[in-house]
Amino acid sequence: GAGVSQSPSNKVTEKGKDVELRCDPISGHTALYWYRQSLGQGLEFLIYFQGNSAPDKSGLPSDRFSAERTGGSVSTLTIQRTQQEDSAVYLCASSQALPQETQYFGPGTRLLVL
Amino acid sequence: AQSVTQLGSHVSVSEGALVLLRCNYSSSVPPYLFWYVQYPNQGLQLLLKYTTGATLVKGINGFEAEFKKSETSFHLTKPSAHMSDAAEYFCAVSERGAGGSYIPTFGRGTSLIVHP
Numbered sequence: 001g002a003g004v005s006q007s008p009s010n011k012v013t014e015k016g017k018d019v020e021l022r023c024d025p026i027s028g029h030t031a032l033y034w035y036r037q038s039l040g041q042g043l044e045f046l047i048y049f050q051g052n053s054a055p056d057k058s059g060l061p062s063d064r065f066s067a068e069r070t071g072g073s074v075s076t077l078t079i080q081r082t083q084q085e086d087s088a089v090y091l092c093a094s095s096q097a098l099p100q101e102t103q104y105f106g107p108g109t110r111l112l113v114l
Numbered sequence: 115a116q117s118v119t120q121l122g123s124h125v126s127v128s129e130g131a132l133v134l135l136r137c138n139y140s141s142s143v144p145p146y147l148f149w150y151v152q153y154p155n156q157g158l159q160l161l162l163k164y165t166t167g168a169t170l171v172k173g174i175n176g177f178e179a180e181f182k183k184s185e186t187s188f189h190l191t192k193p194s195a196h197m198s199d200a201a202e203y204f205c206a207v208s209e210r211g212a213g214g215s216y217i218p219t220f221g222r223g224t225s226l227i228v229h230p
């Protein structure tokens with residue numbers, strides 16, 4: 001079946017603009033994660049959705065970042081009033097609910113804020 | 115809070131040589147341990163994982179890792195490096211956090227460089 005898809009693959013925006021990044025997880029995966037990957041910094045956890053439970057937002061760096069997951073499937077990460085330091089690759093991953101399950105990653109969205 | 119340390123941001127080996135990528139974690143209980151690989155211009159994919167049972171875990175492409183509880187380590191090895199192994203390797207640990215969720219924590223990654 002299809003893997004995790006993300007769109008757009010690349011996004012260039014101006015400082016102060018809002019951006020929306022989309023993630024389509026693997027069908028049937030109840031867990032969905034967003035990460036930020038900056039050069040030399042590894043993967044930084046942002047937010048976690050599990051089924052119908054309240055999301056774990058403990059990794060969001062500021063209130064400019066938000067995310068939602070509609071119908072337990074597609075997720076959108078929104079960054080408001082973008083700053084240059086938001087430039088990074090944003091990765092989405094999905095998995096089955098159990099913690100030992102493998103995460104399946106999308107190709108990422110490369111965001112550049114000018 | 116758990117943390118994952120990958121020693122060496124870059125590891126350089128000759129083709130055919132042993133590959134050793136180090137990963138240490140801090141955890142109060144045996145966690146779930148993962149190695150992911152990211153090939154150039156590709157997404158992350160699972161290399162291998164330890165959940166329970168045998169502490170020596172074999173993965174794809176000839177890689178293996180051993181969970182050593184006493185050393186809190188999960189080092190990745192491959193007997194003979196191939197040019198196609200050049201990639202970024204990430205160690206990850208999954209443990210129940212304060213909020214009750216299992217959130218994988220990733221190391222900063224190690225870039226494996228393979229010389230002909």
